[in-house]
Amino acid sequence: MDSIMKDLNSPHSMGTTIIGVTYDGGVILGADSRTSTGLYVANRASDKITQLTDNVYLCRSGSAADSQLVSDYVRHFLHQHTIQLGQPATVKVAANLIRLLSYNNKNMLQAGLIVGGWDKYEGGKIYGVPLGGTIVEQPFAIGGSGSTYLYGFFDQEWKDGMTKDEAEKLVVKAVSLAIARDGASGGVVRTVIINSEGVTRNFYPGDKLPLWHEELPPQNSLLDILSSSSSPEPMVS
Amino acid sequence: MVSSQSESGLLSSEGDSQRTQYPYVTGTSVIGIKYKDGILMAADMGGSYGSTIRYKSVERLKQVGKHSLLGASGEISDFQEILRYLDELILHDNMWDDGNSLGPKEVHNYLTRIMYNRRNKFDPLWNSLVLGGVKNGQKYLGSVSMIGVHFEDSHVATGFGNHLARPILREEWREDLSFEEGVKLLEKCMRNLLYRDRSAVNKLQIAKITEDGLTISQPYSLKTFWNFGAFQNPTVGAEGSW
Numbered sequence: 001m002d003s004i005m006k007d008l009n010s011p012h013s014m015g016t017t018i019i020g021v022t023y024d025g026g027v028i029l030g031a032d033s034r035t036s037t038g039l040y041v042a043n044r045a046s047d048k049i050t051q052l053t054d055n056v057y058l059c060r061s062g063s064a065a066d067s068q069l070v071s072d073y074v075r076h077f078l079h080q081h082t083i084q085l086g087q088p089a090t091v092k093v094a095a096n097l098i099r100l101l102s103y104n105n106k107n108m109l110q111a112g113l114i115v116g117g118w119d120k121y122e123g124g125k126i127y128g129v130p131l132g133g134t135i136v137e138q139p140f141a142i143g144g145s146g147s148t149y150l151y152g153f154f155d156q157e158w159k160d161g162m163t164k165d166e167a168e169k170l171v172v173k174a175v176s177l178a179i180a181r182d183g184a185s186g187g188v189v190r191t192v193i194i195n196s197e198g199v200t201r202n203f204y205p206g207d208k209l210p211l212w213h214e215e216l217p218p219q220n221s222l223l224d225i226l227s228s229s230s231s232p233e234p235m236v237s
Numbered sequence: 238m239v240s241s242q243s244e245s246g247l248l249s250s251e252g253d254s255q256r257t258q259y260p261y262v263t264g265t266s267v268i269g270i271k272y273k274d275g276i277l278m279a280a281d282m283g284g285s286y287g288s289t290i291r292y293k294s295v296e297r298l299k300q301v302g303k304h305s306l307l308g309a310s311g312e313i314s315d316f317q318e319i320l321r322y323l324d325e326l327i328l329h330d331n332m333w334d335d336g337n338s339l340g341p342k343e344v345h346n347y348l349t350r351i352m353y354n355r356r357n358k359f360d361p362l363w364n365s366l367v368l369g370g371v372k373n374g375q376k377y378l379g380s381v382s383m384i385g386v387h388f389e390d391s392h393v394a395t396g397f398g399n400h401l402a403r404p405i406l407r408e409e410w411r412e413d414l415s416f417e418e419g420v421k422l423l424e425k426c427m428r429n430l431l432y433r434d435r436s437a438v439n440k441l442q443i444a445k446i447t448e449d450g451l452t453i454s455q456p457y458s459l460k461t462f463w464n465f466g467a468f469q470n471p472t473v474g475a476e477g478s479w
Contacts, residue, residue: 103314107258128292132261134314136284136292148289 015184016048017146017175018059020116022139023167026124026195027116029059030171032146032179033187044187053078054199056094056117057192061144062131067111070101091117095127095135103133112143118194146178146185153177164193168202176209260312260363262286264297265436266398267308268426269367270410271376271391272419275447276369278308279423281430282456283438290438298444298453302327305341305370306446306453307348310395311383312363319362322351341370341377345387353385365395371448394426397434402426416445428459 019030031048034041050058050071056078060067074097078089095115102109115127128134128141140158142150153174162170168191175189189204207218219225226235267280284292297316298308301323309316326347330339339347345368355361361383369378379389392406405426414422423443431437439461444453472478 099314103318106261106314107256130262130286130291132312132314134262134284134312134317136295136313138292138294151289 015146015182016061016144017150017178017182017185018048018061018112018114018143019147019150019171019174020059020114020126020128020141021162021167021171022116022124022126023162023164025164026118026193027126028164028167028171029057029114029116029192029194030168030175031059031144031190032175032185033190034185035064036184041186046187047190049190049192051075052094052115053082053089053117055088055119055194056091056115057194057199058094058098059114059116059143060111061113062111063109066109067113070098070109070111070113073101074098088119090119090121091115091125091127092119092122095125095129095137098127098129099133099135102129102131106131106133114141114143116141116192116194118196120196124195142174144185146175146182149178149181150174164195168193172204173210176204177212179206179209180212180215256359257361258363260315262291262313263363263436264295264310264313264316265434265438266394266396266402266430267297267310267365267367268394268398268402268406268423269308269369269378269380269392270406270414270419270423271369271378271412272414272416273412274416275371275376275445276306276378277416277419277423277443277445278306278367278369279427279441279443280308280310281427281438281441283436283440284313285436288435290436293438293440294456296442296453298442300451300453301344301368301370302330303338303450304372304446305339305344305368306444306451307344308367308369308395308444310365315362315364319348319351319364319366323347340372340375341368341379342372344368344370345377345379345381345389349381349385349387352381352383352387356384367393367395370446374448397430397437398426401429401433405429424459428461431459431461 015036017032021028029049033045035043035046048060052058052075058071077097078094082089098113098115112131113129118124126138126141128136128138171191172189179185188206191202193200262284269278278298280297282295283290284295299320301307348366352362363383366381378393380393381387392410394402409422420443427441431439439458440456442454442456
């Protein structure tokens with residue numbers, strides 16, 4: 001009972017896997033969908049890729065509350081900025097607003113963020129804003145607890161100048177690999193593709209993801225296996 | 238205990254009392270030496286996140302105005318903030334339009350004041366800085382720590398560099414080093430750091446500043462040497478040891 005109460009009162013955190021990748025023409029943002037309170041999965045289908053403007057999106061990790069608030073404030077500031085500017089905000093401006101809030105409140109916030117988008121001046125850009133409020137422009141960025149399992153993967157698989165399909169496949173594969181090993185990541189894989197033509201959202205449910213080591217193809221029931229089995233040993237005593 | 242936050246602006250937190258923080262993304266050693274024509278500085282391009290080497294292309298050597306070069310170790314976000322302060326300082330200096338420009342000694346003093354005053358508020362900028370430059374033929378090389386300790390010397394280093402690089406420099410540094418000799422000396426120090434500093438990364442930049450101007454090299458990597466006989470079979474005759 002005590003551990004359940006502890007769970008109910010634990011801060012909502014997004015043990016997460018988030019990824020942002022540039023490709024030849026734009027960016028792909030990807031994330032898992034698990035939000036946990038302690039050991040309980042509070043939301044198994046959350047959307048961690050949040051819109052800041054028509055052309056800039058944000059991947060959120062860390063404290064769910066902190067990252068939501070930061071994104072809300074920045075969305076508000078960017079909206080005003082767009083009105084004053086008379087044209088869409090650039091990815092760099094959005095990333096720097098995120099940085100300002102993260103840096104100036106570094107003692108109180110726990111949010112690891114990836115900003116990605118497309119603007120007409122610089123094309124597709126990805127900016128990482130980790131804990132502390134450092135801003136780092138990168139060809140690709142990974143974050144969240146699941147990202148620890150992906151450093152080696154990306155070191156090997158990342159290539160410059162990928163096509164949109166290659167890049168999206170890479171992102172989905174990566175999030176799926178992280179989900180396989182990180183208890184704090186799970187659910188579905190969501191991707192957002194941003195380029196000069198606009199924004200596309202994709203959804204890859206858990207049962208459609210590839211299987212990795214020691215994972216088995218999902219079945220409806222043991223009974224199906226028994227009835228369809230031609231092998232003599234479906235039940236071993 | 239709840240802290241009442243009186244936020245006067247949404248983009249800054251002035252009302253609440255902050256205290257010494259923890260660094261998150263950190264850079265390791267910076268080394269600086271005076272040589273015949275000016276100053277040489279070296280730093281690797283690593284940004285560590287605890288024990289993970291998270292970023293491998295962080296530029297930790299930056300130009301400041303016409304005459305100075307700043308290298309930083311420690312929290313990268315605080316370094317980025319210091320660069321913004323310096324940007325403003327140089328901008329205002331240029332706006333005077335009086336033909337004068339801030340030299341390395343002045344910039345070093347400005348940085349010292351910033352670091353020391355933040356330390357007094359128990360809210361330090363978590364960096365160790367190396368500031369070098371040449372103005373009117375005078376070479377200047379100084380360092381400032383996160384608590385405001387500052388000094389000027391012919392060779393300085395931050396972090397691990399203090400323990401691993403400066404002994405080498407004490408033996409081998411001379412007043413009249415040529416550019417080639419200076420670079421070789423820095424590379425010897427950086428290679429040593431690569432062997433012995435866990436947060437070092439094999440991708441570095443070397444910067445040179447002289448009366449004529451400043452250049453920061455392209456990132457490059459150093460060869461390392463592992464072919465010692467003693468490394469081949471270290472436990473022969475003492476199985477189980479290392």
